[in-house]
Amino acid sequence: MTTTAVPSPPRADTPALDVEGLCVDLTTHAGRVRAVDGVSFSVHRGRTLALLGESGCGKSMTALSVVGLLDPAADVTGGAIRVRGNDTLRMSPTERRKLAGPVLSIVFQDALTALNPVQPVGRQIGEPFRIHQGLSRRQAQEKAIELMTRVGIPEPRQRARAYPHQFSGGMRQRLLIAMAVALNPDVLIADEPTTALDTTVQAQIMRLLRDLQDERDMAVVLITHDLAVVAQRADDVVVMYAGTVVENGPVRDVFADPRHPYTRGLLDSVPEHAVRGRPLPAVPGSPPELSAVPSGCVFQDRCPLVHERCIQERPPLRPLGDKRSAACHISEELPHA
Known part of the structure; x- marks a missing residue:
């Protein structure tokens, strides 16, 4: 052979x-x-x-x-x-x-x-x-x-x-x-x-x-x-939601200071952030069905910071510097961790 x-x-x-x-x-x-x-x-x-x-x-x-x-x-x-x-x-x-x-x-x-x-x-x-x-x-x-x-x-x-x-x-x-x-x-x-x-x-x-x-x-x-x-x-992470990339970059940077509400929601859901006697933190809702992905931001139905623009226009994956990107209209306005 x-x-x-x-x-x-x-x-x-x-x-x-x-x-x-x-x-x-x-x-x-x-x-x-x-x-x-x-x-x-x-x-x-x-x-x-x-x-x-x-x-x-x-x-x-x-x-x-x-x-x-x-x-x-x-x-x-x-x-x-x-x-x-x-x-x-x-x-x-x-x-x-x-x-x-x-x-x-x-x-x-x-x-x-x-x-x-x-x-x-x-x-x-x-x-x-x-x-x-x-x-x-x-x-x-x-x-x-x-x-x-x-x-x-x-x-x-x-x-x-x-x-x-x-x-x-x-x-x-x-x-x-x-x-x-x-x-x-x-x-x-x-x-x-x-x-x-x-x-x-x-x-x-x-x-x-x-x-x-x-x-x-x-x-x-x-x-x-x-x-x-x-x-x-x-070394690096690509965060996916509803079939799309919503954030990426070096793991250390993304986890220390997430620039997309979904990434922040995932990190906040870690049990170490829980408070005794209160429900475990979690991202509310569930991902959309593939047949019903919204035309604007794919995360809009679960996002606590949704704007009118998020509903009307899908945000592109934009560079944030230092090999990082995020698909969020307000990524630069999010409070830093």
Whole structure:
């Protein structure tokens, strides 16, 4: 079997992943709706960018668009997704498949669903080496055992013959991570990688991802709604709401002084801000249905500072200096934290 060619690595100043104006439409019972609307961000090797927001804001849809795994009901209708400087949306399906593993990889939140239940885990982890590097089954098995050792699977040679259901949730997540990093990708997308794991195991998984990123100089896109994980793990953050980007910038700056009411609402909802005897703080209301996103500011129905202009005109994502942007008509008027 011959190895497959992938685009050459880019110059050092080229982002590992550059998403520009991404739009995704979704077919629903109510007709076609816009699930992702003009999303842009970039991340360089060695850095972590977090996509942050409530469930249904478009984070996972964005991630699936990047790796080319959208549901048949969804279509990318605009924008560009560049890896190694090449727009994957202009590639043929065969060319895009060549990127899966050596260039782009993803860790899903549901390991039991993502793993094949009827194949031993060693064979699954070794498969990328057979497809992309032409290794024999025995050679691929040895590579799988090496990876299982690296991600902390005990007795890897024996357990390589086991099936996914024979592992705990945390161990299955480690197996998924082993598969994702097998071919040293430029970009690793981690979609809620610690969902349904207890706190101790969550910390272990996030530490493993950090160590592997440092070893392999990967760019990481972290999909999450966990503010603590973003604060601890990410360099930059993109805050999404109703399929749009409402604020972005370095995590330290955005969390210290949010310039969008939604970002401020999320940060104020952290339990440490709670007062004994009073209800937990929360952003009032819920995100709009995709079929009923307002024509003005997407956050207007939940915003405590809504103006007439917010109802009539959608605010663009405007630069605020220091690599920050916010989509708010009154961002500069908000009181500073």
